[in-house]
Amino acid sequence: MPIVSDQEYLSLKEASEWATNYTKKRITTSNILYLVQYGRIKKHGENGTIYVSQKELENYYKTFIEKRQIEWKKQLGEDLNWALSFEQFKESETTKHVHRLHPYKGKFIPQLVEYFLDSHTDSFKNEIFFQKGDLVLDPFCGSGTTLVQANELGMHAIGVDVSAFNALISNCKVQKYDLFKLQKQIDDITKILKEFIYRTNIIDFENELQEQLTKYNNQYFPVPEYKYKIRQKQINEEKYGKEKERDFLKIYLSLIQKYKVQLKNEKQTNFLDKWYIPHIRKEIEVVFNAIKDVEDTNNKKILSVILSRTIRSCRATTHADLATLKEPVITTYYCSKHGKICKPLFSILKWWLTYTKDTIKRLQEFDKLRTNTFQICLTGDSREIDLYEELKKRNHPLADIIKEKKISGIFSSPPYVGLIDYHEQHAYAYDLFGFERKDELEIGPLFKGQGKEARDSYVEGVAQVLLNCKKYLADDYNVFLVANDKYNLYPLIAEKAGMKIINQYKRPVLNRTEKDKGAYSEIIFHLKEK
């Protein structure tokens, strides 16, 4: 171990203990290793043992954590309630069990729902709003976070979403499955997929491409030196990346020729044609047809969700642009996220295997926590849906519960004005499954913008939803709405819905997307009958 100046060097284990103590948050050795691999701190040590400098580590945490709180309060106001950031929770906890069955842009974290639904009190929440056995409503159900947490807490819940695919995800999360049978169906489908792949030359092509890529990346993008040099500005990433991208393209194109791999679909009429190379398109079809043959409806649905998650990861885009598709990328490219040359995908097999395994694991985890309660997400427009009639039509036990005992309250996050197109974010799934799209019924979609007209119709829309829901709410209901109200629309919405805002909790939103880490807060409005 080199002794350099007065710096103290720590092994990964020591560093993780030191950092845990310093940040009061559990920091694992892999968290430290991540910092090293991504060039945030430098690697020291010889003979394969990694050491890090305590000073450098301390600087890192000072800059990224302590400063953040001060900076954010400066920007967003001193009334920011840092306890509601839930920063002590690791990502694996905020995406626990079924919450990560399928990506969905715009969900809230389960800990936030739990905070308001459960029976604890603290200096901010000095009252208990919901009890076990209560019925909770989420009229903007999204991917079903409220439903899942209600179940965990022993509460019944109804969700409504205008997007059929979102309702599918939500219902799949709360559904109980015969996991043994599901595993068998997965194995059968995997076998069909593998047999299809083995009849093509795509594996040989990918193996050779991978071999070349590994050689090239090891030579020109060594880990972790390359990233460290970028952070230290010793390399101009853009220039260097472009140069190497061009260089490797020659190798890539010669392999494409050698194996006669087709890169584009002849017709480009829908999302699937545009975003999937022909071979992947065929694999998707093979799996989809196999799912169609599954008899059990519930298993068929969860298998469809796995397929959807799989194909989402296989769109012909760069790793950095997965969330915001630009143009299809069908060649190798310099990837700023991974700091090396990456390649597009040529098979869905890897992701299918990963996600089938992951889904079973998540369903098992949730099985251990679930209570004997009822949850369902209905597909419809919350401004006008007749909850009782819809539940009766589906012969659901909640039809009786809603009649006998009214809904205790709402926990929901309406869309924010002009931020997300909720149908469009799952365009691949609508194309594949042929669900009817109802984009024009979305409240506050991105495609309508944030202008005056859009804001007015947003106010009307959310107020109408609340008025419609009120028909089913108990007299002393509690309504909690999570919103980023940058246009100050909620006082008017409350007024129009005959409600009053009795409290506002302002929470910082951490861990947003990679690209978007700026100061950001949202408000949880607590409303009651006027």
Ligand SMILES: C[S@@+](CC[C@H](N)C(=O)[O-])C[C@H]1O[C@@H](n2cnc3c(N)ncnc32)[C@H](O)[C@@H]1O
């Ligand atoms: C912010 S998201 C909710 C996310 C959810 N809290 C979660 O954790 O997944 C808002 C949802 O409202 C839905 N929505 C928009 N307009 C609607 C309407 N008129 N009726 C019902 N749902 C609507 C969107 O499809 C979207 O899924």
